[in-house]
Amino acid sequence: MKKFPSIDLGRCSECKGCIETAPSVFCYNLSTSMMEVIEHDEFPEDLVNEAIKNCPEDCISWEDSALCR
Numbered sequence: 001m002k003k004f005p006s007i008d009l010g011r012c013s014e015c016k017g018c019i020e021t022a023p024s025v026f027c028y029n030l031s032t033s034m035m036e037v038i039e040h041d042e043f044p045e046d047l048v049n050e051a052i053k054n055c056p057e058d059c060i061s062w063e064d065s066a067l068c069r
């Protein structure tokens with residue numbers, strides 16, 4: 001099963017700290033004014049774990065999915 005990082009947007013303060021930690025994974029969508037996870041076949045686990053650890057709102061988590069993303 002594939003795992004991917006997910007942001008709880010209801011709790012995200014848009015501090016953009018995760019972009020500083022993992023710019024290849026997280027981005028800010030200017031059109032929607034929301035944080036997004038950039039799609040990858042495989043995510044850099046260490047960087048995502050670092051972003052999870054440093055997120056001030058504790059709103060990033062790993063999710064499992066059997067679906068293609």
Ligand code: SF4
Nearest residue numbers: 012013015016018055
């Ligand atoms: S570090 Fe957390 S609170 Fe800050 S923008 Fe990223 S997901 Fe949102």
